[in-house]
Amino acid sequence: MNSKLLISIAVATSLVGSLIVAAPAQANDELQKLLDAQVPEGSERVWVEEFGGFERFSTREGILWKGIDGSEGYESWNCDEGDTSSGDCNFDNPRLYFTSSAILPFCETLRQENCIEALEIGVAGQALESARFLRHVDSRKLPAISSQGLMAGNSTPLFESSLMHSGGQNTYAANVVAQIEYDRSSRSFVTKSLNVAVYPYNERRDASIRVINTTTSLDEKGKTIRQNGFGGPPGCNKWIETGACGLEQAFPDGSQVKLTMRVPDTFTGWFRGRLKAPQISVSKFSGANNKISVMAEPIRVARFLTTVDSKTATAKQRKAIKDLGFAHWGRFREFETFRSSVNDTAAATTSHWSFSTIDYSFGNRCLTSDTRVLGIVTTNATIFDGVVPKWRNGNLSYEVSSLHYLPDGQLNRGTYDLVMRSDVARCLYGFSQAPLSARVSVVNDKGERSTATTVVGEKNGWLRLAAYGFTFSKKTIKVKLNQKPRR
Numbered sequence: 001m002n003s004k005l006l007i008s009i010a011v012a013t014s015l016v017g018s019l020i021v022a023a024p025a026q027a028n029d030e031l032q033k034l035l036d037a038q039v040p041e042g043s044e045r046v047w048v049e050e051f052g053g054f055e056r057f058s059t060r061e062g063i064l065w066k067g068i069d070g071s072e073g074y075e076s077w078n079c080d081e082g083d084t085s086s087g088d089c090n091f092d093n094p095r096l097y098f099t100s101s102a103i104l105p106f107c108e109t110l111r112q113e114n115c116i117e118a119l120e121i122g123v124a125g126q127a128l129e130s131a132r133f134l135r136h137v138d139s140r141k142l143p144a145i146s147s148q149g150l151m152a153g154n155s156t157p158l159f160e161s162s163l164m165h166s167g168g169q170n171t172y173a174a175n176v177v178a179q180i181e182y183d184r185s186s187r188s189f190v191t192k193s194l195n196v197a198v199y200p201y202n203e204r205r206d207a208s209i210r211v212i213n214t215t216t217s218l219d220e221k222g223k224t225i226r227q228n229g230f231g232g233p234p235g236c237n238k239w240i241e242t243g244a245c246g247l248e249q250a251f252p253d254g255s256q257v258k259l260t261m262r263v264p265d266t267f268t269g270w271f272r273g274r275l276k277a278p279q280i281s282v283s284k285f286s287g288a289n290n291k292i293s294v295m296a297e298p299i300r301v302a303r304f305l306t307t308v309d310s311k312t313a314t315a316k317q318r319k320a321i322k323d324l325g326f327a328h329w330g331r332f333r334e335f336e337t338f339r340s341s342v343n344d345t346a347a348a349t350t351s352h353w354s355f356s357t358i359d360y361s362f363g364n365r366c367l368t369s370d371t372r373v374l375g376i377v378t379t380n381a382t383i384f385d386g387v388v389p390k391w392r393n394g395n396l397s398y399e400v401s402s403l404h405y406l407p408d409g410q411l412n413r414g415t416y417d418l419v420m421r422s423d424v425a426r427c428l429y430g431f432s433q434a435p436l437s438a439r440v441s442v443v444n445d446k447g448e449r450s451t452a453t454t455v456v457g458e459k460n461g462w463l464r465l466a467a468y469g470f471t472f473s474k475k476t477i478k479v480k481l482n483q484k485p486r487r
Contacts, residue, residue, distance in 0.1 A: 028166075028199075028248045029235075031303050031348040036234050039307060044321060046338060047305040048382055050274070050352065055101050055177045055195070056240055057213065058142050058153025061228050062088050063097045076228045078214065082145045091182055098182035100189060102142070103175060105154035106133050107262065113289045114151050117260040119174050119198065121161040124256040124277075124297050131159035131172060138241040139211065149188035151178060151264075156239045158201075158246075165200030166351075167249035173239060174198050176261050191264045196273075196294075197354035198257050201238055201246035209233055209243055250351040251298035257353050258295035265290045268369055270388050271376040272329075273355025274299050276415050280462065282373045292373070298353040299380040302346035302403045302412045302472075306338060317341075329386025332401050332474060344404040346382075346412065364391045366427035375420030381472065389418060389479070391428060396479040402472040414442075414452075414470045416477050422463045431483045436463060439480045442470045450475060 039045050060082065064075040079089035079098060091098055107115035122128035135158055142153035159172045179193040217225050236245035251257075262285050271280075275296035285291040308317055320334040355376060367374065367388050377389060381400035389396040398416065406412050425436060440454040455466040465479050 028250045028350045031305070031350050032235060032237055032248075034305055034347055042311065043307045043309050044313075045305070045307055046321060047347075048303065048335070050301065050350070050354075055103060055175065056156075056238070057140055058101060058103045058155065059228060060100045060142060060150070060153070061098070063099065064095065065097060074227075075225050077226045078228065080142055082148045082150055091184070091187075094184075098189075100142075100150060100153065100180040102151050102153040102178045102180060103155055104178065104261065104263070105136060105152075106157040111286070113262055113286055114178070114264065115262055116157055116174055116176055117262055117291065118258075119159050119172065119260075120258040120295075121159075121163050121172060122256055123163070124254055128256060128258055128295075129162055131161040134158045134160055134171070137239045137246075139239070140213070149190065150180065151191075155241075156246075158239075163252065163255060165249045165252055167200060167202040167247070169200075169202050169249070171203065172198060172200050173246060174259060175239075176259075176263070178264065191266045193357045193359050194263060194267045195354075195356045196259065196261070197352070198259055199238065199353070200249040200251055202249055203244055204236065204247055205244045206233070207243055209236065209240065209245055211240055211242055250300075251353065254297075256295065256297050258293060260291065260293040262286075262289045262291055264288060267292075267357055268372055268374075270358040270367075270374055271355045272358050272384075272386055273376060273378040274301065274352035274380070275355060275376075275378040276380070276417060277466065278355075278376055278378055278417055278419055279464075280373070280376055280419055281460075290373075294355065294376075296353065296378070298351045299378075299415055300349045300351050301380050302382055302406060303348045303350055304335070304338070304342065304382055304403060305347040306342050308338075308341070329384060330399075332383055332399065335383045335401055336474065339403070342403070345409075346403045346405065346407050348407060358386070358388055360387075364428065366424055367391065372421075374424050375418065377419075378415075378417045380415045394429075394480060396428075398477045399474070400472075400477060401474040404472050412472050414468070414472055414475070416442075416467045418465045418479060420463055422458055422461050425463050425481050429481055429483070431481070434483055437482045438463075438465055439482070440465050440467045441478050441480075442467050442475050443478065444473060444475055 060079045061076045062079045077088055083091040104115050107117045119131040120128035121131050137155040139155040144152040156173050156175050161170050161172055164170050175197045177195045178191050180189045181192050183190045214226055214228050235247055238246040238248045276299045278294060278296035281293045283291050316337050320337045379400050382402040384400045385398050389398045403412055436458055438456045442450040442452045450470040452467040452470040457464045467477055
């Protein structure tokens with residue numbers, strides 16, 4: 001049996017009563033049931049995975065990449081104490097790669113850095129309530145090693161809100177994960193990227209649940225291979241501890257979430273995400289931290305999943321499966337290869353509230369910065385660019401693609417939001433400080449425009465542009481800014 005991965009897209013108050021909002025008909029666990037089903041012999045599963053902000057544990061690990069020593073796959077192991085100057089955690093070994101994932105805790109003091117300050121949840125358009133911090137997941141924690149630039153790694157903070165989710169409970173998790181890589185030139189770790197996710201969950205308690213941090217297996221040459229992992233029983237698809245785990249649920253329709261966090265000021269440039277109508281604010285918190293607040297509605301994503309018979313798959317499908325391996329955003333061609341095999345219909349829908357840094361940006365100088373946050377781009381498309389919008393012919397362009405129909409046969413309606421600093425837009429066009437206007441259009445690969453509701457607004461130094469309600473195939477969303485001349 002083979003399972004192939006197509007794409008990795010990858011607070012403190014007492015609450016009384018519970019607010020109930022209509023939940024989506026199809027909860028996130030419906031997709032998990034499909035993934036847990038056995039793949040028929042001679043077939044391969046092809047699907048689009050959501051990626052980012054879902055790390056279950058803080059880790060420090062050494063990695064030996066595929067092929068360096070002739071083995072298949074790659075090997076990974078724990079380096080919890082950082083550089084030991086010998087053995088598998090000798091950071092001077094050029095054959096090895098070292099990385100860390102640090103889950104940020106809930107802030108316990110007013111001056112604490114690298115933590116979650118507040119989580120607020122409620123109904124969109126109404127005042128949000130502070131969610132009550134319950135506890136941290138009881139899993140591995142890693143102390144800071146300041147001499148090596150390693151921040152402390154904690155475990156996922158859990159909260160309680162008055163807003164009921166689709167699982168009939170009112171519990172939520174907030175996962176903010178700093179990705180840190182070892183830089184040999186400076187001989188220290190450098191914070192590279194940030195993954196953020198808030199998700200509803202139901203807690204499952206079972207004495208048989210055990211945490212598996214590292215597994216071993218034999219490769220084809222009989223060599224023992226170590227791999228760090230996130231093992232647990234079926235269905236435990238989010239946080240896990242001995243005797244309990246979190247089962248992801250769907251957000252209720254009409255909900256809104258606000259997350260405030262204190263994070264290293266090295267997280268700059270752009271964010272991408274799974275949000276609707278995001279609002280962002282950034283301020284200085286300390287010499288090393290910024291305070292970033294993001295408020296937005298969750299979105300529903302049409303999920304692609306199918307099983308392909310290895311014998312009857314077309315040549316294009318076989319090539320797509322072979323070439324993909326582990327992929328991220330922007331795999332439009334491979335996605336289109338399988339669209340007809342599922343009748344352009346989603347296997348399930350899942351709801352998300354997540355975003356992450358865009359690690360690299362190229363091109364126009366106005367769209368790059370290593371000193372401040374410039375903007376965020378979000379969509380509910382199954383596949384999207386995952387990079388900074390492209391500056392072409394006076395337009396900011398962004399490609400998206402998704403399935404045309406939802407599982408119940410209804411049309412899959414698209415969302416796209418672009419929020420950026422107003423001075424970024426003025427830099428692109430050479431505009432003055434006078435008010436801006438814009439046109440947002442959605443076009444297919446034939447240049448035909450789709451019907452969409454568009455939103456344009458400027459407030460507090462941020463420009464918001466959005467398109468909602470368009471139907472899906474592969475589309476390009478274009479933003480054209482204008483400014484009326486002064487009289």
